[in-house]
Amino acid sequence: MDFTSPLVKDFQLAVNDRFNVMIPIDQIIINETRKEFEGDFTIVLFPFVKLFGKPIEEIGQILGQKLVDDQHFVQGFNVVKGFLNITLSDSFWLDVMDELTENPVIEKSKLKKGKVLVEFASPNTNKPLHLGHIRNILLGWSMSKIYEANGYDVIKTQVINDRGIAICKSMYAWKSWGNGATPESLQVKGDHFVGDFYVLFEKKFQEEYKLWQQSNDAQKLFSQNGQFKDQEEFFKGYKNQYFNEKSKIGNDARKMLLDWEANDESTRQLWMKMNQWVYDGFDTTYHDLGVSFDTTYYESDTYLLGKKAVKTGLDSGVFFKEPDGSVWIDLTDAGMDKKIMLRSDGTSVYITQDIGTAQQRYEDFQVSKMIYTVGDEQDYHFKVLFEVLKRLQEPFADGLYHLSYGMVELPTGKMKSREGTVVDADDIISEVIQEAALLTAERGEISHLSETEKAEIIRKIGLAALKFFIIKVAPKKKMIFDPKDSVDLQGQTGPYIQNAYVRIQSLLRKAAEQNINLNQRNDQNLITFNAYERSLLKQVMQFSDIVRNAAETYDPSIIANFSYQLAKDFHRFYHEVRILNAENADVKVSRLKISKVVGDVLKAAFDLLGIEMPDRM
RNA sequence: GGUCCCGUAGCUCAGCUGGAUAGAGCAACAGAUUUCUAAUCUGUGGGUCUCAGGUUCGAAUCCUGACGGGAUCACCA
Numbered sequence: 001m002d003f004t005s006p007l008v009k010d011f012q013l014a015v016n017d018r019f020n021v022m023i024p025i026d027q028i029i030i031n032e033t034r035k036e037f038e039g040d041f042t043i044v045l046f047p048f049v050k051l052f053g054k055p056i057e058e059i060g061q062i063l064g065q066k067l068v069d070d071q072h073f074v075q076g077f078n079v080v081k082g083f084l085n086i087t088l089s090d091s092f093w094l095d096v097m098d099e100l101t102e103n104p105v106i107e108k109s110k111l112k113k114g115k116v117l118v119e120f121a122s123p124n125t126n127k128p129l130h131l132g133h134i135r136n137i138l139l140g141w142s143m144s145k146i147y148e149a150n151g152y153d154v155i156k157t158q159v160i161n162d163r164g165i166a167i168c169k170s171m172y173a174w175k176s177w178g179n180g181a182t183p184e185s186l187q188v189k190g191d192h193f194v195g196d197f198y199v200l201f202e203k204k205f206q207e208e209y210k211l212w213q214q215s216n217d218a219q220k221l222f223s224q225n226g227q228f229k230d231q232e233e234f235f236k237g238y239k240n241q242y243f244n245e246k247s248k249i250g251n252d253a254r255k256m257l258l259d260w261e262a263n264d265e266s267t268r269q270l271w272m273k274m275n276q277w278v279y280d281g282f283d284t285t286y287h288d289l290g291v292s293f294d295t296t297y298y299e300s301d302t303y304l305l306g307k308k309a310v311k312t313g314l315d316s317g318v319f320f321k322e323p324d325g326s327v328w329i330d331l332t333d334a335g336m337d338k339k340i341m342l343r344s345d346g347t348s349v350y351i352t353q354d355i356g357t358a359q360q361r362y363e364d365f366q367v368s369k370m371i372y373t374v375g376d377e378q379d380y381h382f383k384v385l386f387e388v389l390k391r392l393q394e395p396f397a398d399g400l401y402h403l404s405y406g407m408v409e410l411p412t413g414k415m416k417s418r419e420g421t422v423v424d425a426d427d428i429i430s431e432v433i434q435e436a437a438l439l440t441a442e443r444g445e446i447s448h449l450s451e452t453e454k455a456e457i458i459r460k461i462g463l464a465a466l467k468f469f470i471i472k473v474a475p476k477k478k479m480i481f482d483p484k485d486s487v488d489l490q491g492q493t494g495p496y497i498q499n500a501y502v503r504i505q506s507l508l509r510k511a512a513e514q515n516i517n518l519n520q521r522n523d524q525n526l527i528t529f530n531a532y533e534r535s536l537l538k539q540v541m542q543f544s545d546i547v548r549n550a551a552e553t554y555d556p557s558i559i560a561n562f563s564y565q566l567a568k569d570f571h572r573f574y575h576e577v578r579i580l581n582a583e584n585a586d587v588k589v590s591r592l593k594i595s596k597v598v599g600d601v602l603k604a605a606f607d608l609l610g611i612e613m614p615d616r617m
Numbered sequence: 618g619g620u621c622c623c624g625u626a627g628c629u630c631a632g633c634u635g636g637a638u639a640g641a642g643c644a645a646c647a648g649a650u651u652u653c654u655a656a657u658c659u660g661u662g663g664g665u666c667u668c669a670g671g672u673u674c675g676a677a678u679c680c681u682g683a684c685g686g687g688a689u690c691a692c693c694a
Contacts, residue, residue, distance in 0.1 A: 034637065044636055046674060056674095082674085083637060124694090161694075299694095326692060335620075336690090343692040350694050379621060380689050406622080407687080411629095445654060461656085473630065476622070478687070480629065485643070489656050492630080492642040499656050506654060561631060564641080575649095575658045617656070 003096055003541050004030055004041065007073060007086070011043055014066040019052050032538060038078055039085030040534055046082040060084045093529045094590075096537050098521050101593045105543055105600045106149050113151045116399075117361055118144045120373035121158040121286070121293075125278040126166040126198045128191040129285050129425035131408045131415065131481055132375065138471050138610060139405055140373035141291045142556035145608045147371075150551045155365050159297040159357065162275050168256040170194050171270050172249065173201035183277050189426065191281025194274050205249055209235070209242060217246075288429050290463070290610055295364075297357060303348060305356025309392060310342050318391045331387055339384055354385050355392070362396045369399035371554070376404040376476065403554050406478030408470075428483065433462035435487040436495075446616050457614045462487075464494030464611045471609050472560040492564055497602060498613055500567035500574075504599035505615045507579055511592050514580075518593050525586045532573040536594050539566045543601050547608065556609055563605040570598050 008028050016022050027047065033039035045063075049056050060079030067074040067086065075089040120140020123129055129137075144154045174181075174197045183193040212218050213235055222234050235242075243250035259267040286292060310327055313319035319327050319341055327342035341352055348356075361370065372382060382402035390397040407414070415422045437458045440446065446454055469486045473479040489495040511518070529537070543562070550558045579595060582588035603613045 029636075031636080037637075042637085046636070049674075081637065164694080166694095324692090337619095340692055345692080347692085349692065353694090375688095376622070377688055378694095381694090383621085404622090439656070443654090443656070445656090469629095477630090478623075482629075485629065488643075490642090491656090493656085495656055496642090499654080503654060503657085510653065557631090561641095564631090568641085571657055572659095574653080575655095578653075580653045617654080 007041060007088075010067060010070060010072055010074070011063065014063050014070070015048070018062050018066055021051060023048070023051075033085050037080060037083075037085050038087065039076075040088045040538065041086050043084045043086065044082060045079075045084055049082070056082045088534075090526055090528050093534060093537060094522065094526065096541060097590060097593055097597075100537070100540055100597045101518065105540070105597070105604045106547055107544055112153065114368040115153045115155065115365060116147050116369035116371060117155045117157060117365060117367040118147070118371045118373065119157050119159060120144075121291075122160065122374070123158075123282060124161040124166060125191075125194065125275050126170050127195045127417075128189070128281065131423040131425065131428065134289070134425050134428070134466075135405060135408050135470050135479070136373055136375070137286075137289055137291055138467055139403060139475055139556060140371075141289075141610045142471060142559075142608060143371055143373065143403060143551075143554060145610065146547060146551050146556060146559070149547050149608060152369075155367065156292070156294045157297060157361070158293050159299060159302065160279075161299050163260070163300045163303065165253060165257055166198065167194075167271065167275065168253045168260065169201040170198040171267075171274055172253045172256055173197040173204070174274065175270065176249075177204075183280070189281045189284060190277030190279070191285070192426070193281070194278050201249070201253070205243070205247065208247060208249060209239065212242070212246065285425050285429075288426070288463075290612065297360075299353070302357045302360065303353050305360055306348055306352035306354070307342070307356070309355045309359060310352060313341070313388075313392055316392075318388075329388055329391070331384065334387055336380075336384055336387065339388075341388075351381065351385055351388070354381075355388060358385075358389060358396070358400075359394065362394070367396065367399070369401065370396065371401045371403050373403045373405070376406055376478075378402075379404055401554060403475065405475040408479055408481050411480060411482050423481065423483065428466065428486070429463070431483070432466040432487050433459055436462035436465065436489065439489055440617070449616070457617055460612045460614045461489065461495050461498060461617055464498050464606075465489055466494075467609065467611050468494030468497070468560060471556055471611075472564070474557045475555060494606075494611055495617070496571075497563050497567040497606065498617060500570045501599050501602045501606075501613045502615065502617045503574055504570070504595045504602075507592065507595055508599070510580055516589060516592060518589065518596060520589075522586055522589065527586050527590055529590075530577065532569070532577055533591070533594055535569050536566070536573060536598055539569065540597050540601050543605070550608075559605050559608050563602055563609075566598060566605075567602060570595070570602075 005025075008025060008030055011028060011030075012023055012025060029044040029047070031042050031044070033042045045056055045060055048059060052059055054062075057079055060077075060082075064074075064077030064079060064084055064086070068077060073088045073092040074086055076087040078085050118140055120143075121129075121133060121137050123133060140156070144156050148154050174194075177200060178197065181193075183190045186193065188196070213231070218235075221238070222231055225234060244254070256267055260271060310319060313329070314321065314327060319329050321327050322344070324344040325346065326340055326344040328338050328340055330338050332338065339351065340349055343349060358370065361367065374382065379402065382404070386397070386400045386402070389400065409415070410421060410423070412421065440454070440458050440461065446457055449457070465488065466486055469488075470479070470481070472492070539562070546558060546562045550556055577591065579591045580588065582591055606613055
């Protein structure tokens with residue numbers, strides 16, 4: 001609902017009436033009046049000074065008076081420097097309140113705007129999910145919800161990297177040292193179970209490598225490479241080569257990869273079994289986070305895609321072939337480099353596969369937009385990918401967006417798996433819920449509820465703390481995640497906002513007990529709205545704009561910050577103003593209506609962020 | 618080195634499509650509950666918006682250049 005444009009229109013007419021100039025609407029700057037001044041909205045007059053050749057204060061006086069005389073919605077005004085502060089009439093606010101109460105908080109546009117595919121999560125099967133994945137998942141999920149709210153059909157997807165040397169390492173380790181153990185037999189979550197074997201492989205490999213470093217063979221190699229001062233440095237750099245050329249278990253793992261590619265029956269069986277364990281584990285984490293996918297792509301299916309695109313590109317002259325048979329694209333005229341599309345042995349590289357996958361998705365769903373939620377270390381990759389797709393003249397090429405986000409770091413620095421500083425997703429989820437349980441018990445507010453009801457509320461609170469902590473930061477910024485702060489339930493946090501909602505539900509329950517009807521308009525008795533009420537209404541009526549803006553800028557943090565501001569203002573209102581004991585029945589009803597609509601908006605906003613609201617806490 | 622991103626209070630972050638005296642939370646200190654859920658509210662202290670130029674009536678915001686931090690520039694993914 002757009003409430004300010006009638007005011008802007010009136011202002012435009014007032015200017016025309018008094019100065020005979022028709023100012024374009026988009027040149028009229030209107031803001032919410034800052035708290036330290038009196039008024040609801042402020043029009044900036046500076047741009048008009050030169051136009052009218054009068055002192056700015058006088059212009060303000062003339063136009064303000066005109067708006068009051070019109071008797072539309074303006075009740076009063078004041079001019080401070082070049083700012084015309086306008087106070088809207090109580091009847092205006094009464095209308096706004098009833099409009100907001102009677103309509104859904106988000107107007108879902110009736111006409112469909114098209115289909116959008118959102119990719120997020122996209123894990124590897126050799127490691128459990130960590131904090132970085134959580135940020136990714138929250139962003140992608142939230143983006144999906146935001147696009148739905150803006151009238152799009154959304155397809156949520158992930159692409160799982162289920163093949164390659166990494167999973168073969170886990171497979172080899174399990175086969176060699178696993179003794180037939182399963183996640184069930186060891187009571188370990190599947191993704192962790194497989195991840196542990198990956199780690200075990202690395203450990204065994206390191207042992208083997210260390211041992212080899214003492215050998216004559218190794219020492220000879222080291223002394224032949226005179227540019228290295230110390231052994232440690234040399235062997236660090238030699239590690240990959242050792243793995244590929246000399247390592248026994250490296251060789252065995254690579255043999256597995258070849259077997260896999262040759263479709264060897266037993267290797268494929270093992271691969272399927274272990275990946276299934278991982279997927280079961282991932283599903284648990286996704287479930288805990290409250291997210292799901294409409295479809296999943298697997299790299300084992302898609303990694304060969306894109307070769308056809310290479311042929312098409314060659315035919316149309318977008319790509320070119322080197323004498324050795326490799327295929328390239330030259331993007332130097334677009335400020336990028338040359339990029340390989342196909343290796344000289346004819347196999348695909350990462351980008352080939354992405355081209356094929358994009359085409360496949362378009363074929364599958366005919367989407368007009370695709371949003372890739374991937375960390376900012378791949379900014380360049382996506383820049384190249386999108387440019388290539390454009391040059392291939394794909395019909396979807398204009399609807400591609402890389403939702404890039406910054407790395408999640410700890411107060412101590414980057415997470416490093418080698419140093420064991422990676423924050424595991426499952427761990428942090430359970431930690432934050434435990435903390436919520438502790439503090440909820442201390443409070444005692446819900447102690448009368450059943451255990452399952454309590455657990456449910458506690459889960460919502462804990463997850464809200466974690467999720468809000470992450471989603472409130474603008475995506476493109478890297479963020480510092482302090483586990484200590486993330487379990488905070490006070491101040492600028494998810495639970496703070498939930499608490500505002502819970503207070504509102506409590507009010508509404510009591511109002512229902514008193515049989516107060518909130519569905520009727522008050523046409524008889526005009527009430528005076530105080531500053532708290534006006535502020536709440538102003539924010540609530542901006543919600544649709546906020547949601548649109550979040551979609552346009554691909555930024556859920558806008559909604560998070562909006563929610564916080566609204567909750568904060570509600571808490572203040574709640575503290576300063578009597579609601580159920582208001583001075584008369586009309587005021588009571590209007591305050592309840594405002595509270596209800598604030599609650600509805602908070603809940604809708606949190607839903608867009610993937611955060612649930614409890615009714616009590 | 619080329620390209621891209623970031624730099625705001627002790628810490629974590631808003632504000633960035635230019636508008637009034639730059640805001641929150643945390644941390645510190647002082648207060649508020651016979652009243653609708655105190656996971657709340659009020660107050661105090663805390664700033665060269667990295668720096669220097671430029672555009673403008675007006676710059677944290679736009680432009681240029683430094684400085685600092687990060688990412689990326691594979692026949693890896």
